[in-house]
Amino acid sequence: MSTVTSTESKDLAPVSTESLAALLVTRERPPRPSSLSTSLTFGWRAMLKIKHVPEQLFDVTAFPIMNLLMFTYLFGGALAGSPDDYIQFVLPGILVMSVVMITMYTGVSVNIDIEKGVFDRFRSLPIWRPSAMVGYLLGDALRYSIASVVMLAMGLLLGYRAEGGFVGVVAGIALLLVFSFAFSWIWTMFGLMLRTEKSVMSVSMMVIFPLTFLSNVFVDPRTMPGWLQAFVNNSPVTHLASSVRGLMAGDWPADEIAWTLGWAGLFVAVFGPVTMRLYNRK
């Protein structure tokens, strides 16, 4: 268990059985809340956790900034002649990569919660079953938004200029959030399936590293060997990065957006039910 600073029961006010009895008399129960309401309530829980443990925002602030600086100056000169030119290409890509990488923490938080009894409490409530999971993802959407804003601000400082203007940028981030929400159902599945936090983390790494690096985030895939191109060109992360890059540049890459949304739908359709099956059986 954690730090128990036991203020023992000697300085604890007594239980008042009279007022307790008075509270128990009412047997009326409010009507069942809607699935939207319970999901939002779970989202509120996620925000409260951020409020109490603000350190957890480290991964959505420092980590993206580090990524952006590292890759811009590491590859910039070699790949695009100068970091200033490269950032125009790479910023939307690193934005996608960082946020998609951060999604894996969802699995870890699900797994940590299961270890504690609170999960049993949620599962014994008469509510729409997926709402606890949706709540995690809503809370995470806030984290992804923070990460996106932080990276864009940093990018602007480094000289990134979005041709698509405010609307293009917002559309790009919105698409990124939708994709991340859908993609995260993989992590909720792993969070429920694997036994320890550590195993969730290592399995997530195994999935996330190839998936994000083997894409068009850093370079144009045309210089890659054919077999790799086949993978990269069809990767959901490539479609997402192309869409976000296009939207922020002021284009409307309809095909890429359709592919991205298609992948998102597929992730929810496959991993959503698997997650819920595990959740109900746990």
Next chain:
Amino acid sequence: MSTHTSGPAIETVGLVKTFGETRAVDGVDLTVPAGTVYGVLGPNGAGKTTTVKMLATLLRPDGGEARVFGHDVVREADEVRGRVSLTGQYASVDEDLTGTENLVLLARLLGHHKATARTRAAQLLEAFGLTEAAGKQVKHYSGGMRRRIDIAASILNTPDLLFLDEPTTGLDPRSRNQVWDIVRAVVAQGTTVLLTTQYLDEADQLASRIAVIDRGRVIAEGTKGELKASVGAGSVHLRLRDADRRPEAERLLRELLVAEVQPEHDPVALTARLGAATSDSAAEQAARALGELTRAGITVDTFSLGQPSLDEVFMALTGHDAGPDTGTGTGTGTGTGTDTDTKDEVAA
């Protein structure tokens, strides 16, 4: 007492749950009358928590049937969830949140509006003596406070059935007494309580009927009186002044009490397990024995009368923890039979 329609609160038939090779719950039959505290007594790993989790719809049974207020726990899980609450063995609240936040969160999930959720949370914190700690994160609570917030979270809506899984394990005696008060207050308002415990005295204090579980099976079921009678009336512990007189005292006690008498490691100590065969109470039997010892000139320094311990219950009922000299009954015939025999005798 109860506000429900007639019929038992819980009814299980041949409930089974296996984890790999282990049959954690191996054919449990229970009938829990509504409006009472029902004790499920057993050692660690007996299958208590697994049984409770199945009844609270958290685990799916591998065999048998379970109904809560007539609703099947698998097919009508949602109806069951609407009427029960569970306080798990480990604090089932969010440690990162404050007491108030936890209660408001759950009240909202149960469908209360923001304002009512806040009022209800504040009222419960007040009744549980937690107002001062309301704004603190639960991870800073003491064991007793955690238990309270946990139970408070379970009665945000007054449940028809409350599961308390070992509610006092690890608590100091004072906190334990307060939890007992809470349980009494809850059941007095008509809620049925299913309480699991490792402690006989806890079941004794609270429950009107008790099921003893061991290795996934119900090995005895009945009222407190019936259960106690099955293991004898209690034990007499004696310390003599003179170790040399012990064999004589042993013989006297055995004759007088029709009891099994055991010398202890301490050369002056003796323990006699009283039988339930006679109509005399344990105290009367013990008083007679003391008188006889005095008449024989054997000085008794200290003397105490104990209730049957859980150990004794298990030895008597199962025999599997008993050493070669113990475990057999005291002339009442209990404890020597198989599980089913014992169960029949107790329930009769």
